[in-house]
Amino acid sequence: MLIDTHCHLNDSSFDERLPEVIHRAKKHELCAIIVPAYDLESLSRTHRVCDHYPDFLFPVYGIHPWYVQPNINWNDLVFFINQPHTKAIGEIGLDHSEGCPSHDLQREALMIQLEYATTYNLPVIIHCRKAYEPLYEILKTYKGSIEGVIHSFSSSKEMMFKFIELGYYISFSGSVTRSKARKYHMNAKHIPLERMLLETDSPCIATESTVASQVEPRHSGEIAQMISQLRNLPYEHICDITTQNAKHLFRIHN
Ligand SMILES: [Zn+2]
Numbered sequence: 001m002l003i004d005t006h007c008h009l010n011d012s013s014f015d016e017r018l019p020e021v022i023h024r025a026k027k028h029e030l031c032a033i034i035v036p037a038y039d040l041e042s043l044s045r046t047h048r049v050c051d052h053y054p055d056f057l058f059p060v061y062g063i064h065p066w067y068v069q070p071n072i073n074w075n076d077l078v079f080f081i082n083q084p085h086t087k088a089i090g091e092i093g094l095d096h097s098e099g100c101p102s103h104d105l106q107r108e109a110l111m112i113q114l115e116y117a118t119t120y121n122l123p124v125i126i127h128c129r130k131a132y133e134p135l136y137e138i139l140k141t142y143k144g145s146i147e148g149v150i151h152s153f154s155s156s157k158e159m160m161f162k163f164i165e166l167g168y169y170i171s172f173s174g175s176v177t178r179s180k181a182r183k184y185h186m187n188a189k190h191i192p193l194e195r196m197l198l199e200t201d202s203p204c205i206a207t208e209s210t211v212a213s214q215v216e217p218r219h220s221g222e223i224a225q226m227i228s229q230l231r232n233l234p235y236e237h238i239c240d241i242t243t244q245n246a247k248h249l250f251r252i253h254n
Contacts, residue, residue, distance in 0.1 A: 001031040002224060002239050003246035004217040005171055006091075006125065006151045006199035009035050009057060010046040013203055013213065021216050022053060028218035031243065032252055034199075036060040036091040036125050039067035043080045050085065055254050059085060060125055062092040068101050068109040077113075081120055087250040089117045090125025091151065094135045103134075110138060117146050123249050124148035126168075132159050139166055147249060152201050153187065160187050164195050169249055171197040174207035174215060177226045188230045197249070198223050198242045 004025070008014075014021060025033065035057050037046040043061055050059040061080040063072060081089065092113040094106050117124045126148055128135045132155040139146070143166050150163050152173040160170055170191055176184040188196075200207075200223070202215040207222050224242065228235040246252065 001029050001243050002198065002220045003032045003034070003243050003252075004030060004200050004202075004220045005034045005149065005197045005246050005250070006173070006201050007033050007035060007217050008038070008202065008204065009033065009217075010037060010042050010049050011203055018049070018052075021218075022056070025217040026056075028221055029239070030217050030220060031254070032056060032058060032246070032250075033217050034058050034060055034087060034125075034246070034250060036088075037062060037080070038064035038091060040072065040076055043076060047080060047083065054085070058087045058250060058252065059083070060088040060090045061086060062090040062113055062125070063109055064091050064127060065093050065095040065106040065109070066100055068105050070105065072109065074112060078116065081116055081122070086122065087252070088123045088125050088148070089113050089120075090148075091127045092124060093127035094131035094138075095127065095129040096131040096134075097129050103131075107134070107138070114138070114142055114146060117148075118142070126150050127152075129154070136162055136166075139163070139168070143167065149197055149249060151199060152205060154183075156183065157186050157190055160191065164192065169195050169197050169245060171199045172223055172227060173199050173201045174205045174210075174212075174219065174223060176230075177208040177222055178206075179208060185230055188227050193231075193241050194245060196227070196242055197246055198227075
């Protein structure tokens with residue numbers, strides 16, 4: 001079995017085709033899908049979508065660094081964090097790419113949401129682009145008190161081990177399936193298996209076989225296949241261990 005630990009089935013592009021997508025996911029041996037919210041507006045949609053498929057879609061609530069703004073009404077987020085099926089806080093993080101909200105605003109929103117993670121005893125799903133050092137400095141202050149995953153990790157092997165040392169999981173997306181993605185291959189070859197997760201991040205990241213907009217949870221198998229080749233381990237073993245890891249982090253018991 002497989003778990004897609006990061007998939008935006010709450011994106012409007014899935015509205016019409018969601019039943020087929022879920023059907024294909026189950027046919028391709030998915031046993032759970034984690035669905036992270038990203039802005040205030042997506043919170044209730046995430047809840048609604050996951051409510052339709054209980055024990056298969058699991059909601060995660062947070063404000064993504066792209067969507068932070070001054071004077072966010074955090075009570076809206078807290079309401080959803082308190083729902084019984086919530087599996088984590090996310091996606092949250094830092095993105096220092098051009099055009100993103102100010103670094104100060106992002107940092108403040110991240111700190112607020114990390115505090116919720118400790119208060120409500122939930123793991124976190126972290127998004128990071130071009131800000132791995134400052135992210136590390138912040139997460140370090142919570143070492144031992146917050147668990148989580150760095151989703152679609154895109155930094156160096158050295159940086160990967162720093163986050164593992166803090167207790168984080170590292171999640172591999174379709175990026176690792178691309179034949180020329182040397183850095184991702186290197187990370188997949190060296191990561192301790194008990195720290196590895198799989199995700200499609202659909203509909204945001206292409207795989208070697210499929211354009212981003214057409215990627216679905218079922219493509220988790222293509223990612224597992226690539227990692228099995230890189231590690232020279234049986235496909236089933238990669239599926240089993242990443243599923244166990246995801247169940248442990250997100251406290252999924254089915
Ligand atoms: Zn995402």
